[in-house]
Amino acid sequence: MLMKIFFAGSIRGGRSLLSVYLQIVDILKSQGHTVVSEHVASVDLEEREAKITDEEIFNNDIGYIDECECLVADVTIPSVGVGYEICYAALKGKNVLCVYRDDANVSAMVRGNNRIISAPYKNMEELEKSFTIHLR
């Protein structure tokens, strides 16, 4: 099923996987989905967010999640914001898919949560396959 997807990745927790986030957004779009949070995978995100308040960021992100059917999160890098968004989406009945590099130490609040599908990846091919399998 083609879906409206909120992609969540670490921002203030650390941006070292930004290039992966960009590829995730590209794969999701190439599979026909709409990604409403392309800003998460944008190189100038911090610069743009510095111009608005934390309240505006919070309200924008919650608003985006509300209008989606699905949240996809990369949980490789620990992040309070990503954890918050995962819980919010799960409790609102959205589909939630969490992906992570296979060497990541992923939270039990994700791995032990039967409302959430989680899938490790070694490379972008595995990630693409995960999206094909789980987002349909």
Added chain:
Amino acid sequence: MLMKIFFAGSIRGGRSLLSVYLQIVDILKSQGHTVVSEHVASVDLEEREAKITDEEIFNNDIGYIDECECLVADVTIPSVGVGYEICYAALKGKNVLCVYRDDANVSAMVRGNNRIISAPYKNMEELEKSFTIHLR
């Protein structure tokens, strides 16, 4: 008001602030509160959690939050689990207090969230004062 409190701190996100978590639990108890999640500030947590499944950890933690009036989180170290628990507690109508070392880069999902009180600390005296002010 004396409360039943769930204390949330980073586990798989990193344990470098464990000594602070221990002091937080001690302060909360010395102020008369009950802390239901002393395991979060325990040195042998990882060892004990290795013996149970992620599903059991998830169900235990959610069960503990459900029986509390309040969640106190240290959000200095980024953590998906802590973010998840903050959102869960906030959406369940619990009091939520997030504290963080004043040099931490705290998520907008916490700082911009009017359901959550957040307070920086420089030292344990400030932390203690924060609890006195906000948990009454």
